Amino acid sequence: MRIAxxxxxxxxxxxxxxxxxxxxxxxxxxxxxxLVGDSVAIEACMTERxxxxxxxxxxxxxxxxxxxxxxxxxxxxxxxxxxxxLVREKKAxxxxxxxxxxxLMTTGLLIVGRIAGIERPALVYIIPTMDGSGVLALDLxxxxxxxxEHLLQYxxxxxxxxxxxxxxxxxxxxxxxxxxxAQKGNELTKTAYPLLEQAPIHFIGNIESRDxxxxxCDVIVCDGFAGNxxxxxxxxAVSALFSTLKQEFTKTLFxxxxxxxxxPGLKAFxxxxxxxxxxxxxLLGIDGLVLKSHGSSNATAIKNxxxxxxxxxxxxxxxxxxxxxxxxx
Amino acid sequence: MRIAxxxxxxxxxxxxxxxxxxxxxxxxxxxxxxLVGDSVAIEACMTERxxxxxxxxxxxxxxxxxxxxxxxxxxxxxxxxxxxxLVREKKAxxxxxxxxxxxLMTTGLLIVGRIAGIERPALVYIIPTMDGSGVLALDLxxxxxxxxEHLLQYxxxxxxxxxxxxxxxxxxxxxxxxxxxAQKGNELTKTAYPLLEQAPIHFIGNIESRDxxxxxCDVIVCDGFAGNxxxxxxxxAVSALFSTLKQEFTKTLFxxxxxxxxxPGLKAFxxxxxxxxxxxxxLLGIDGLVLKSHGSSNATAIKNxxxxxxxxxxxxxxxxxxxxxxxxx
Numbered sequence: 001m002r003i004a005x006x007x008x009x010x011x012x013x014x015x016x017x018x019x020x021x022x023x024x025x026x027x028x029x030x031x032x033x034x035l036v037g038d039s040v041a042i043e044a045c046m047t048e049r050x051x052x053x054x055x056x057x058x059x060x061x062x063x064x065x066x067x068x069x070x071x072x073x074x075x076x077x078x079x080x081x082x083x084x085x086l087v088r089e090k091k092a093x094x095x096x097x098x099x100x101x102x103x104l105m106t107t108g109l110l111i112v113g114r115i116a117g118i119e120r121p122a123l124v125y126i127i128p129t130m131d132g133s134g135v136l137a138l139d140l141x142x143x144x145x146x147x148x149e150h151l152l153q154y155x156x157x158x159x160x161x162x163x164x165x166x167x168x169x170x171x172x173x174x175x176x177x178x179x180x181x182a183q184k185g186n187e188l189t190k191t192a193y194p195l196l197e198q199a200p201i202h203f204i205g206n207i208e209s210r211d212x213x214x215x216x217c218d219v220i221v222c223d224g225f226a227g228n229x230x231x232x233x234x235x236x237a238v239s240a241l242f243s244t245l246k247q248e249f250t251k252t253l254f255x256x257x258x259x260x261x262x263x264p265g266l267k268a269f270x271x272x273x274x275x276x277x278x279x280x281x282x283l284l285g286i287d288g289l290v291l292k293s294h295g296s297s298n299a300t301a302i303k304n305x306x307x308x309x310x311x312x313x314x315x316x317x318x319x320x321x322x323x324x325x326x327x328x329x
Numbered sequence: 330m331r332i333a334x335x336x337x338x339x340x341x342x343x344x345x346x347x348x349x350x351x352x353x354x355x356x357x358x359x360x361x362x363x364l365v366g367d368s369v370a371i372e373a374c375m376t377e378r379x380x381x382x383x384x385x386x387x388x389x390x391x392x393x394x395x396x397x398x399x400x401x402x403x404x405x406x407x408x409x410x411x412x413x414x415l416v417r418e419k420k421a422x423x424x425x426x427x428x429x430x431x432x433l434m435t436t437g438l439l440i441v442g443r444i445a446g447i448e449r450p451a452l453v454y455i456i457p458t459m460d461g462s463g464v465l466a467l468d469l470x471x472x473x474x475x476x477x478e479h480l481l482q483y484x485x486x487x488x489x490x491x492x493x494x495x496x497x498x499x500x501x502x503x504x505x506x507x508x509x510x511a512q513k514g515n516e517l518t519k520t521a522y523p524l525l526e527q528a529p530i531h532f533i534g535n536i537e538s539r540d541x542x543x544x545x546c547d548v549i550v551c552d553g554f555a556g557n558x559x560x561x562x563x564x565x566a567v568s569a570l571f572s573t574l575k576q577e578f579t580k581t582l583f584x585x586x587x588x589x590x591x592x593p594g595l596k597a598f599x600x601x602x603x604x605x606x607x608x609x610x611x612l613l614g615i616d617g618l619v620l621k622s623h624g625s626s627n628a629t630a631i632k633n634x635x636x637x638x639x640x641x642x643x644x645x646x647x648x649x650x651x652x653x654x655x656x657x658x
Contacts, residue, residue, distance in 0.1 A: 130569050141507060144515035178470060178557040186473035186554045209558045210565035225515040226558050228507040229538045233559045236539035237566030240459050241602075248594040255594070258587035265577040265584070273570075 001030065001313045003306055004092035007037030008061045008079040009099025011296050014038070017098065018045035020302020025050040027303070031310060034092055037061075037079040058082045064295065068102030072110055080104060084111035087288035094289035094309040096280060098297045105142050108286040115318065117325040120146065121285030122154045123224070123292075124161070125231065128273050129215035136162055137176075137212075137220040138284060140231050146223035148191035151175070152199055156328070157284040157321050158219035159201040164315040165308065168218050170202045176222035176230065177206035188223060196221070200324065209233070238273050280305035282312070289318055330359065330642045332635055333421035336366030337390045337408040338428025340625050343367070346427065347374035349631025354379045356632070360639055363421055366390075366408040387411045393624065397431030401439055409433060413440035416617035423618035423638040425609060427626045434471055437615040444647065446654040449475070450614030451483045452553070452621075453490070454560065457602050458544035465491055466505075466541075466549040467613060469560055475552035477520035480504070481528055485657070486613040486650050487548035488530040493644035494611075494637065497547050499531045505551035505559065506535035517552060525550070529653065538562070567602050609634035611641070618647055 005021055007014040014037055021033050032052045035042050039057040046053075060078040062071045072081055080099050084107040086092035095112075097104050101123075108121060122139035129135055138154045139146065146154075155173050162171035175196055177185045182193055184206060196203045207217055209230050222230065245266070249259030280291040280301075289312050293305045312318075334350055336343040343366055350362050361381045364371050368386040375382075389407040391400045401410055409428050413436040415421035424441075426433050430452075437450060451468035458464055467483045468475065475483075484502050491500035504525060506514045511522055513535060525532045536546055538559050551559065574595070578588030608630075609620040618641050622634045641647075 130573065144507070176558065178473070178554060178561075186552075189554075208561050208565075210561035210568070212562070213565055213569040223515075225507060225518075226555055229505065229555050229559050230562045232507075232537050232539035233541070233562035234566045236537075236542055237563045238570065239539070240542040241567065241570050244459065244598050245595075248591055248598065251594065254590045258590035261583045261587035262577060262591070265580065266574075269573055269577065 001094075001310065002032045002034060002092045003309050004034045004036055004056075004083040004086045004095040005302070005306075006079045006083045006095065006097035006099055007035045007042050008058075009097040010293065013098065014041050015045050016297065016299045017302055018042055019299035020297070020306070021053060022046070022048055022050065023299060023303040024306035025052045028306070028310060031306060033306070034086065036083045036086070056082060056086070062100050062103045064100050066100055066103060068100060068106045071100070071103050072106040080107055081111055084108070084290070087290065088112050093313045094291065096291045096293060096302070096305045096309060098293035098295055098302070101292055104290065104292050105283060108283045108290045112286050112288045112290060115285055115287045115322045115325060117322075117328075118153060118285040120150050120153070121283050122157065123281060124158065124284055125281050126279060127212060127220075127231065127234065130213050131215050132272060133215050135212060135215055135217060135220055137222065137227055137231070139222065139224040140227040141224045142283070143224045145225070146188065148188060148195055151188070151192040151221050151223065152195045153285070153325065155196055155199055155201050155203070155219065155221045156324055158221065160320050160324060161282065161284060161317060162218045164317045164320055165311050171218040172204045172216075173201045173219040173221060174204050174207035174217035176209060176220050176226060178208065180206050180208065182206070192221075200328075242270060279308050282308070284321065287318065287322070289313065330423075330639065331361045331363060331421045332638050333363045333365055333385075333412040333415045333424040334631070334635075335408045335412045335424065335426035335428055336364045336371050337387075338426040339622065342427065343370050344374050345626065345628045346631055347371055348628035349626070349635070350382060351375070351377055351379065352628060352632040353635035354381045357635070357639060360635060362635070363415065365412045365415070385411060385415070391429050391432045393429050395429055395432060397429060397435045400429070400432050401435040409436050410440055413437070413619070416619065417441045422642045423620065425620045425622060425631070425634045425638060427622035427624055427631070430621060433619065433621050434612060437612045437619045441615050441617040441619060444614055444616045444651045444654060446651075446657075447482060447614040449479050449482070450612055451486065452610060453487065453613055454610050455608060456541060456549075456560065456563065459542050460544050461601060462544050464541060464544055464546060464549055466551065466556055466560070468551065468553040469556040470553045471612070472553045474554070475517065477517060477524055480517070480521040480550050480552065481524045482614070482654065484525055484528055484530050484532070484548065484550045485653055487550065489649050489653060490611065490613060490646060491547045493646045493649055494640050500547040501533045501545075502530045502548040502550060503533050503536035503546035505538060505549050505555060507537065509535045509537065511535070521550075529657075571599060608637050611637075613650065616647065616651070618642065
């Protein structure tokens, strides 16, 4: 299988991206990696030359601050757009990028294209949960004004992803809402609820955002606006709490000593709660595999994204979504 | 000034409600308190008989699980509905209840009534922030499908509340959104943004939910659905983190000793972050003062609600909102 990696995307590109690609190439010899980007810069980072890595030279880069649609339209020879084109032309089975999220969504939509029947692709994250299992949430911002039909498609795509990529036999799908009763919510969730009840998924009803971290489900469905509010609220609360802990820990000599004892456990916990650590985020609904790694990804995160892509390719994730969506039409 | 208190609402009613009323009556002799509820049960809790407390006997109680609209319509002699009627008939300047939130919103709407020109009243909370100042957020669930005009009215009401009740000279009002740029968001926030720019408030633009706890504004405006998702996400994250801390603390003898040193600071912090501790929640847009105390309120919380009501009455909060809204029409 062939995986195209945008070597120029991310805070520490191309260095960590190339490092991650080298690690992945060594680990899985059934994977051929195509590093897309400035060949001189990439060559400079190549400490080894494994046979299953090739370089596709490009002359442009989409920056973190570039306006997504403009950038994708104009920078036709950017590493991200070229990687997308490889997927569309079936020269690659998947692409991975740690670059500009908006531009990657646009690349997915405009360059790779949607699965027939999918109205809106969704941006997905695995939100870390207290037990370490994580819950897949979608949409988290690809589409701000969703309809009930969009939510239904998100639910089907999320359920297939959890089953195919994470091996969960009967993923529990829940609808993000303001209460657990069926009749709760806004017009959107009230209309979506009966659709979800009839969908080919294991729908377990509404979930409130206060229960997300307790892992009571495997997939959370929401519109991009509410999902983004939820994700950033959780993120903000975790970050605020840790900065307070830091203050408490450095107050006196005694608290400093106490902190030294507790730090290892807390550090591990902080890492567990960091959603950027939880692998790459797939763009679901695109007619090809597009994975977004966090901008601050290290080499291990890039290697893990290759692992995810590999499983998704082996299990024919995109084909399974396409089949299920066309069956519902 | 006369303040009606629903003596039968809340987890520990009427005991803690009566205790709180007694404390308030002692502290402010310009306040006349009307305890509304079962006179026998109330009398049994009255350890003193201050001159500025009277009892208004009622025979019914709205329970925590009662269906709000039905309960308010049918239980005409319930303590909550009778307190609302006292406000409508100008026999009380304010009412306070720690009872069923939905029923209290319904009492506000159906018994007390809306301010002329207000389309939807809003449920308000002070979300605790890291610096202790708190940010007033509305709407947090009174109205699930808001229009841009509703958000505009929330902004005006929230700004007046912060200025009148909390003495903030020029309250900073922000719009809850998925990014800080003006053009970000869903149809609702994109339509509301220019309205807020032209409103008689100090509008500072969008705020992301990850920054709410950093107190970058005094008022956050949002629709009831998104607001509820934000509030419960913050609440869920704080609660999940503290249960993890508890686990870390009790792992070994060393961590237990370390925890003992850190506990006082963390306990104070936990209290600071508990939004139920931050006074009563006003229902804004009602033509009379209606305050919701948390169901688990203790006597101090009830006394503090009287303090809030007293300031709001003195500053003519409801009159100020009414004047500003009619000016905009």
